[in-house]
Amino acid sequence: MDNTEDYVIEMLHITKVFPGIKANDDITLQLRRGEIHALLGENGAGKSTLMSVLFGLYQPEEGIIKKDGKEVRINDPNDATALHIGMVHQHFKLIDVFTVLDNIILGAEDTKMGFLQKKEARRKVQALSEKYGLQVDLDAKVEDITVGMQQRVEILKMLYRDNEVLIFDEPTAVLTPQEIDELMATMKGFAKEGKSILFISHKLNEIMEVSDRVTVLRKGRYVGTVNTKDTNKQELSNMMVGRPVQLEVVKTEAKPGESVLKVENLCVPSQIHKKNAVNNVSFEARAGEILCIAGIDGNGQTELVYGLTGLEKPSSGSITICGQDISHASIRKRGEYMSHIPEDRHKHGLVLDFTLEQNLVLQSFEEPRFQNHGFIRNDAVRSYAEGLIDKFDVRSGQGPVTKARSMSGGNQQKAIIARELDRDKPLIVAVQPTRGLDVGAIEYIHSQLVNERDEGKAVLLISLELDEVMSLSDRILVLYEGEIVGEFDPKKVSVQELGLYMAGAKRQGTEG
Amino acid sequence: MKDRNQKILSSLISIVIGLAVGGVLVLVVGLLNSKIGIKGAWEGVRIIFAGILSTGRDAAGNLTWGFNSSNLGNMLFRATPLIMTGLSVAVAYQTGLFNIGAPGQYLMGTMASLMIALSIPTSVVPAWIVWFLALLGGMLAGAIWGAVPGMFKALLNINEVLACIMTNWIAANLVTWMFDISNFKNMAEGTKSGYIYKTTYNGVATAKLGLDKLFPGSQINGGIVVAIIIAILVYILMNRTTFGYQLKACGANRHAARYAGISDKRNIVLSMAIAGALAGCGASLYFLSGNTEFFWSTYQSLPSIGFNGIPVALLALNNPVAVIFTGIFMAMLDIVGLQLTNLTAYNEFITDVIIAVIVYLSAFSLVIRMWLAKRGKKKAEKKTETETKAEPAEGGTKA
Numbered sequence: 001m002d003n004t005e006d007y008v009i010e011m012l013h014i015t016k017v018f019p020g021i022k023a024n025d026d027i028t029l030q031l032r033r034g035e036i037h038a039l040l041g042e043n044g045a046g047k048s049t050l051m052s053v054l055f056g057l058y059q060p061e062e063g064i065i066k067k068d069g070k071e072v073r074i075n076d077p078n079d080a081t082a083l084h085i086g087m088v089h090q091h092f093k094l095i096d097v098f099t100v101l102d103n104i105i106l107g108a109e110d111t112k113m114g115f116l117q118k119k120e121a122r123r124k125v126q127a128l129s130e131k132y133g134l135q136v137d138l139d140a141k142v143e144d145i146t147v148g149m150q151q152r153v154e155i156l157k158m159l160y161r162d163n164e165v166l167i168f169d170e171p172t173a174v175l176t177p178q179e180i181d182e183l184m185a186t187m188k189g190f191a192k193e194g195k196s197i198l199f200i201s202h203k204l205n206e207i208m209e210v211s212d213r214v215t216v217l218r219k220g221r222y223v224g225t226v227n228t229k230d231t232n233k234q235e236l237s238n239m240m241v242g243r244p245v246q247l248e249v250v251k252t253e254a255k256p257g258e259s260v261l262k263v264e265n266l267c268v269p270s271q272i273h274k275k276n277a278v279n280n281v282s283f284e285a286r287a288g289e290i291l292c293i294a295g296i297d298g299n300g301q302t303e304l305v306y307g308l309t310g311l312e313k314p315s316s317g318s319i320t321i322c323g324q325d326i327s328h329a330s331i332r333k334r335g336e337y338m339s340h341i342p343e344d345r346h347k348h349g350l351v352l353d354f355t356l357e358q359n360l361v362l363q364s365f366e367e368p369r370f371q372n373h374g375f376i377r378n379d380a381v382r383s384y385a386e387g388l389i390d391k392f393d394v395r396s397g398q399g400p401v402t403k404a405r406s407m408s409g410g411n412q413q414k415a416i417i418a419r420e421l422d423r424d425k426p427l428i429v430a431v432q433p434t435r436g437l438d439v440g441a442i443e444y445i446h447s448q449l450v451n452e453r454d455e456g457k458a459v460l461l462i463s464l465e466l467d468e469v470m471s472l473s474d475r476i477l478v479l480y481e482g483e484i485v486g487e488f489d490p491k492k493v494s495v496q497e498l499g500l501y502m503a504g505a506k507r508q509g510t511e512g
Numbered sequence: 513m514k515d516r517n518q519k520i521l522s523s524l525i526s527i528v529i530g531l532a533v534g535g536v537l538v539l540v541v542g543l544l545n546s547k548i549g550i551k552g553a554w555e556g557v558r559i560i561f562a563g564i565l566s567t568g569r570d571a572a573g574n575l576t577w578g579f580n581s582s583n584l585g586n587m588l589f590r591a592t593p594l595i596m597t598g599l600s601v602a603v604a605y606q607t608g609l610f611n612i613g614a615p616g617q618y619l620m621g622t623m624a625s626l627m628i629a630l631s632i633p634t635s636v637v638p639a640w641i642v643w644f645l646a647l648l649g650g651m652l653a654g655a656i657w658g659a660v661p662g663m664f665k666a667l668l669n670i671n672e673v674l675a676c677i678m679t680n681w682i683a684a685n686l687v688t689w690m691f692d693i694s695n696f697k698n699m700a701e702g703t704k705s706g707y708i709y710k711t712t713y714n715g716v717a718t719a720k721l722g723l724d725k726l727f728p729g730s731q732i733n734g735g736i737v738v739a740i741i742i743a744i745l746v747y748i749l750m751n752r753t754t755f756g757y758q759l760k761a762c763g764a765n766r767h768a769a770r771y772a773g774i775s776d777k778r779n780i781v782l783s784m785a786i787a788g789a790l791a792g793c794g795a796s797l798y799f800l801s802g803n804t805e806f807f808w809s810t811y812q813s814l815p816s817i818g819f820n821g822i823p824v825a826l827l828a829l830n831n832p833v834a835v836i837f838t839g840i841f842m843a844m845l846d847i848v849g850l851q852l853t854n855l856t857a858y859n860e861f862i863t864d865v866i867i868a869v870i871v872y873l874s875a876f877s878l879v880i881r882m883w884l885a886k887r888g889k890k891k892a893e894k895k896t897e898t899e900t901k902a903e904p905a906e907g908g909t910k911a
Contacts, residue, residue, distance in 0.1 A: 331772075347768070351764045
């Protein structure tokens with residue numbers, strides 16, 4: 001290949017040290033002109049640090065950066081912009097109360113005698129938006145538009161600044177499947193035009209689909225760079241985790257027992273619109289099976305879980321667990337029958353300013369083993385926490401006294417799962433338990449859920465990821481606009497078929 | 513442990529900064545004022561730093577220093593209500609609430625305490641029981657007055673700061689009105705109007721517990737002991753009990769607390785009620801001392817002791833035990849201000865400004881703490897840098 005030498009960006013032997021941790025250790029990354037280069041690694045592997053070095057947010061202790069073959073120093077994001085390097089951050093950097101157009105030109109405004117020249121800017125943004133098929137409403141406020149559209153705004157920001165190196169930091173984490181497809185197409189379009197793309201991800205499917213080459217990092221070190229067409233998912237995940245990983249969930253045939261959860265004609269009101277978010281839903285979850293509620297985000301999954309767990313009052317219908325009617329029971333009462341791995345680990349799952357051990361007893365601090373006449377038994381809490389940390393391999397800086405806020409997302413989730421599974425309740429409600437986690441952690445959480453099933457628990461899994469739904473569940477219910485539109489056996493249904501039900505194009509006459 | 517040292521250090525640094533700036537201010541004001549001059553200014557600076565130990569002037573007109581039992585005793589006496597309002601603010605803050613309603617709770621506590629102490633005849637009920645009932649009444653009134661904004665917050669999600677500001681002024685007017693139609697107004701001592709009888713009128717007063725022998729000539733009584741015990745109890749409540757755990761969980765993340773089956777609404781109301789009870793108790797301890805008189809026509813102003821609970825809590829970084837010390841420190845500034853006015857040509861207004869500046873800067877301990885933490889991090893970074901530089905050399909030889 002004659003373009004081997006044509007590197008637009010070279011990061012050579014980059015080392016970046018933070019107190020107590022070497023985030024990047026002698027990492028080399030070479031980006032060819034016009035390629036989509038994926039950067040793959042687990043949480044905490046150093047991907048984001050490396051990109052922050054390239055974007056000028058951090059200064060490396062060692063190593064050099066070359067742009068078009070010439071060594072450059074990038075001291076801050078302004079330098080990066082001057083070198084036509086742009087970045088879409090994982091958490092968007094947009095001002096919610098500004099319009100889309102204002103956000104795009106912010107920091108690169110054209111002025112005449114101190115007055116903004118918005119007309120010119122609007123023309124340029126419109127042209128870009130049409131050229132790349134990035135539809136946005138320029139006059140809408142950012143707070144009013146969807147996450148997918150916000151991402152398009154971020155992309156337009158880069159294009160408006162004539163960037164030729166585009167960094168995407170975990171761009172698909174927040175998108176719906178359709179939006180992901182659109183993004184992939186857009187990225188391919190950019191590459192065809194000669195723009196170079198760095199794509200940070202730990203989702204193997206996407207990397208296989210869109211990238212030309214992949215560089216893998218593990219624990220801050222460089223593992224290797226491979227051509228995407230010469231590799232496969234298994235090899236990549238082994239490189240990423242450093243040991244052979246089980247991509248498929250191993251599980252035996254389910255042996256469903258008696259009914260644990262029985263939901264009848266449940267209706268839960270919506271906080272957003274006047275209709276019911278969950279409308280007349282009935283189903284049953286049995287011991288020893290993983291029942292999955294599939295559906296596109298926003299079709300009533302959240303409200304269904306709120307209604308079950310008591311975070312929201314159902315407007316009608318009944319919920320029975322183990323023969324007990326809990327339709328009107330308090331959250332605490334319901335907690336006696338179910339573990340709940342919540343959808344939003346920062347909002348519901350953890351008290352971020354509490355320590356890890358305090359979080360681990362959040363559900364159980366009033367049990368006699370942790371308190372004596374209202375006084376907390378600190379030693380009992382400590383030894384219990386140490387046991388759980390050990391058993392579930394929760395990693396943190398200072399063990400039980402680490403502040404939850406300072407832990408990585410994967411370990412925060414592990415802490416929640418440790419707490420909930422250890423409570424040993426007949427029903428486990430797991431809402432997107434693997435969202436935002438890397439392959440190693442997902443493998444672990446899946447196997448834990450299968451274990452719980454095999455021990456005779458009923459597992460109610462709510463997931464947006466079809467891969468997860470297909471591989472983990474024993475039975476699938478599809479939720480569309482708050483109603484169950486179909487029941488399936490994962491072995492007898494195709495992903496395409498499920499997709500039609502999830503999109504509302506088909507529905508079964510009555511529930512099976 | 514290291515964390516705790518850093519907290520204490522940050523509070524001490526902010527106190528020193530506050531005093532130093534106060535000293536500079538005294539110096540500047542003194543030098544600009546021909547009546548004070550260099551000598552007076554230097555005296556002023558010394559009083560700012562050590563006024564609590566000043567014993568007046570000798571025959572030659574020089575400042576004298578030593579153990580001033582009345583100053584020290586009065587300092588502890590004045591610290592008592594400050595510790596209580598400081599606790600009130602600190603407890604609320606630990607549970608995620610900003611209790612700016614301490615003045616109102618303090619006023620309601622005052623009213624309840626005084627009315628109980630003056631209306632139950634000690635000829636029938638023993639004085640110590642009346643005292644105790646008055647203390648409980650003050651706490652209860654404060655608790656109710658704290659619970660009101662708590663309920664607005666819990667049930668209607670109305671910001672507690674807004675509700676507290678309103679309940680403050682309602683209390684100010686309510687108390688004036690209630691005393692106005694009462695027969696507790698002290699008309700007996702001819703020249704006085706607008707004051708309520710001292711509780712000693714009914715023979716009710718806080719026990720001295722021998723402290724008056726330790727600090728002769730001061731107003732001190734057993735109230736300070738009660739305040740210190742309550743501070744320690746509050747510390748235990750917040751840090752050692754499941755109840756404190758629940759309150760703090762609700763404060764730190766209301767949603768997570770609810771998720772875990774903790775009643776967030778109940779706990780918000782309880783937090784505010786406890787905060788209110790503490791402020792009300794401060795008022796009881798102050799006015800049950802027997803030698804304090806309440807100026808009941810309060811409808812145009814709120815008691816500064818209530819607001820001063822905020823800097824007391826801030827300086828203590830909301831730790832209940834630390835509040836004991838910061839409350840005493842703030843009371844010391846009070847005494848220092850009096851000394852400055854009494855012993856030098858500085859008038860009370862300049863003194864007030866200077867003391868306010870010291871209080872203001874002292875409350876900066878949070879900023880200082882962040883600065884210390886940052887500095888500590890940089891040091892650690894440098895340390896690991898040198899350590900990791902040494903490491904690759906070892907790795908190299910292995911390879």
